[in-house]
């Protein structure tokens with residue numbers, strides 16, 4: 136029962152103890168045998184062993200995301216489905232979403248001023264506000280303006296319940312009024328909302344509307360594939376250059392909704408975690424924040440309101456280093472649960488039994504002193520003049536192998552754009568408490584005190 140209670144209320148230092156106990160360690164939780172891999176090589180072996188393991192997120196995820204969801208596909212079926220989604224995260228696609236992303240960031244950053252004012256200038260925990268900001272940015276990027284504004288706060292709040300339902304190992308059936316039960320209700324609500332958005336997006340794209348979000352881009356790609364197939368069936372000669380890059384089938388509204396929901400599900404906690412640490416670290420290190428601000432003013436020739444382009448972000452060397460160092464120093468996803476489909480001989484001495492949960496950890500690789508000297512020091516410079524950029528094997532922030540994070544370029548863009556905008560528009564102060572540096576686990580990691588901040592407008 137002890138390990139089960141620990142998995143319901145996980146403690147970061149308990150995981151650290153496990154990682155430090157050896158490359159592989161194990162624990163029995165309730166009805167599951169769990170193997171934890173802490174070294175870089177063991178973790179990579181698991182991420183790259185699709186014949187033996189598949190991701191299982193957590194027990195409850197199947198119930199919440201629904202068993203037919205694409206993320207539970209395995210092997211070739213997964214690779215094929217994913218190929219149809221890759222186009223939604225290319226440079227060309229990100230360029231489409233960038234103006235809306237910036238617009239939402241500006242709007243929600245301004246609400247931070249109201250929060251401080253409403254609280255009489257006193258610091259309050261900002262983690263919940265960062266969650267709303269990230270939810271708003273994600274929703275606009277994923278489903279555009281098809282979703283009413285008032286739904287955003289509701290979805291952010293509901294998503295919190297979904298995350299709460301995702302203990303590593305849950306009671307096997309959903310009992311009424313438990314966290315899993317509330318989580319399932321919330322997930323169903325979001326899927327229903329996104330289904331309505333898919334229907335609206337189809338109407339808009341079929342009427343020749345301009346693509347502004349992921350749903351639009353995906354539907355345009357479906358339309359292009361349908362038109363191509365129709366022409367081929369009619370015997371029309373089509374030059375190779377007019378053939379769509381990727382031919383995909385027509386997806387119904389619920390399928391679109393469930394897939395886009397996986398993007399929200401995968402991004403909401405991790406992005407909120409990264410955002411919270413980013414604001415905390417920047418407040419604690421004004422020297423670094425000033426450099427970010429100076430870099431951005433120089434790139435936009437002193438015009439704080441010049442719209443952002445991808446070319447500009449390519450030149451934000453220091454700002455990108457700040458984001459990468461934040462993700463290394465406080466990686467939002469510290470482990471990625473998998474399930475063993477077969478007996479898996481992970482080393483000469485040990486075979487993981489079929490049916491076990493197998494959990495590669497990312498944190499130890501990202502804090503390996505041989506690879507990132509002084510790993511407990513937050514030092515963006517290591518990405519510029521140090522050798523951090525070359526240490527690809529240890530960069531497990533977004534996993535690796537067939538299920539590596541599909542949203543990584545998008546989220547780095549989002550964070551770069553955010554810290555850049557905030558550095559030019561706002562000043563913020565961190566009220567350090569004894570728990571500010573403690574790591575709290577809530578699916579991802581957060582400062583235990585939820586980050587007490589105040590914001591004021593930057594006038595110069």
Ligand code: HEM
Nearest residue numbers: 398401402405406467468533534535538539540541542546
């Ligand atoms: C800081 C933010 C994020 C972090 C740290 C993060 C991290 C991860 C990690 C560690 C995995 C597992 C990779 C593996 O098994 O090898 C993953 C998978 C995934 N992520 Fe992210 N992620 C972030 C943001 C996002 C965003 C914004 C999206 C959506 C746009 C997204 C979509 C996904 C999806 C769909 C998967 C599953 C991919 C598959 O199974 O093929 N993530 N992410």
